[in-house]
Amino acid sequence: MPSGIDQILQQPSFGHHLRALRVAQGLSQVQLAGGEFSPAYLSRLESGTRPPTDRVMSHLCKKLKVPLSAFHTTAGSALTRALATVTSVGESLAMAAALEEALLQEPDADAVLRWQAQWVLARCYQQQGRVSEELDLLQEITALGDRTGLPDLRCRSRVRLARLLRAAGDFAQARTRVEESLALAEEHDLPYRDVVEALLTLISIDAESGQTAQARANADRLIGTLSEELPLRLKVEALWTTASVCARQGDHEAAIEPMTRALKILPSNEDPVLWMRLRMAAASMYLRTVPRDTDEARTLLDEAATGARIVGTPVHHRELLLLQCQLAFYEGRYQEARELCDRLGDRPDGISVRDQLRLDVLRNQIAIIEGDHAAAVVELERIAKEAQQSANTELSAEVWRALAEALRLAEKAGRH
Known part of the structure; x- marks a missing residue:
């Protein structure tokens, strides 16, 4: 006993x-x-x-x-115990359920403790690909942070919310939240890493919403202020973000240098998830350089696939599969590209708006190659015009190039 x-x-x-x-x-x-x-x-x-x-x-x-x-x-309280268990054991599906249960049991718990528990729970949702639940929870976390009145919690919750809103394509709300975060960081003299986190998010929002000139200017300024005190993760993300902005502007030579630096300085055991995601981002960039470098992209995707088998979430696997679809298409393996697209389905859960658009473009490119010319051309023209109307000229140009390339390949194959 x-x-x-x-x-x-x-x-x-x-x-x-x-x-x-x-x-x-x-x-x-x-x-x-x-x-x-x-x-x-x-x-x-x-x-x-x-x-x-x-x-x-x-x-x-x-x-x-x-x-x-x-x-x-x-x-301690049920919420304290659940939080201690999750942080010591890991963020599994069972851990998410334990936190959900504890949060339900203690709706009136200390606001800072609830904020911390919800922050960890949001990370569980992210790892499990539960995007809509993560977004709802981040809205709650932001409101709860405001109730605490603590500038650091208010700042960090806004950055994280802005990143998810950006991925969902809500650029206006994302920009509002990250600008609030920057203002909080500067007004309350928060650690410089908070400023960098917010700036990286703002740069990504500007780049994805078509404001590439502003994104490039901020990226160049940020790279010039990186210090040794910053965590390696933030240095890598700054280099990655700068490379992405340069690539969106069509300055592929300028994009390769910071991306190569990022790949070199991050060992796989430092942050395995970031290591994997960085290789997927680099592969995506090499699939869009002029001329396209499919050899480099293939090498990077093979490395990313190794990482995904160990640390990849369902969303990571879908993102990787999309890149493998694109690689198969650009290497002329059209039947394999079609099969990989079919595995993804029409609207894969959790992928970003931009990735969804690229999947739609790729599916129509394959249709043109297969001889379904008229409907696919009309659809690609519609996608390009919608991007143009939303002031995203870079994305519109990418779609027009994809259409021209598919038509050229179809003509070469005698399927026009």
């Missing part, structure tokens, strides 16, 4: 904590009961209608692999 049973949480707090621990470890009620007692009895324990016995506590501690002290009244 474990010692200290008289110090355990009282019901219903005990039941809430027991359920959070079970969910965090991915166990069903049947698995936790394990034949020692019925799942119905465990359900009553978790609902708070039955107190645990000494024998039950011994079994629970053994199955959950925790000491009895994990159930003590001194172990």
Whole structure:
């Protein structure tokens, strides 16, 4: 019999904590009961209608692999315990469920503690590709940060929200949020890394919304102010962002230099996810250089695929598959490109608006090659004109080039 049973949480707090621990470890009620007692009895324990016995506590501690002290009244609130578990174990699907449960149990918990728990939960959603849930939660986090009145929380929640809004194509709201973040960072003299995070996001928003000249000017200024004190991740992201802006302007020679630097300075064990994403971004850039460098793109995608097998989320795998589709098309493997496109489906969950557009363009390029000329040409012309009307001349030009290339390849294949 474990010692200290008289110090355990009282019901219903005990039941809430027991359920959070079970969910965090991915166990069903049947698995936790394990034949020692019925799942119905465990359900009553978790609902708070039955107190645990000494024998039950011994079994629970053994199955959950925790000491009895994990159930003590001194172990903190349910939200504190859930947050400690997630940060020590990792951000899995079960951990997300544990945080969700704890947040529901303590709607009136300390605002800063709730902000921290929601911040970690949003990261869980990001890793699981739950984009709509992540966006809703980031809206809540931003509002909660405002209620705390703490400038650093208000600043960081806005940057993260702006990045997701940008990916969703809501450039106006994204710009509003990141400009608020920059103002907070400057007004309250927050650490320079907060300024850099906000500037990187603003540059990306400007670039993707067609304001490439402004994006290039800010990127050039930012690169000139990078210091040794900045985390390596931010240095890499600054170089990556600068390369992307140069590529959007058609200055491919200028784009290659910062991208090459970023690839060289980041070891795979420093940040495996960033290492993988950087290679996908570089491959995408090489697929758009003039002339196109499919050899370099293939090498980078092979490296990224290795990383994706270890640390990739469902969204990362879809982004990688799209790039592999594009590579197959540009290498003349049209049947394989069609098969890869079909695997992605019409609207893959979680990919950015820009990636969705590129998938639509690629699908129509393949249709032209396959002989379905008229409908595909009309669709590509529509996409290009819509981009032009939204003042995104760089994206419009990319679509017109894609149309011209598909027509040229179809003519070469005798399918015009």
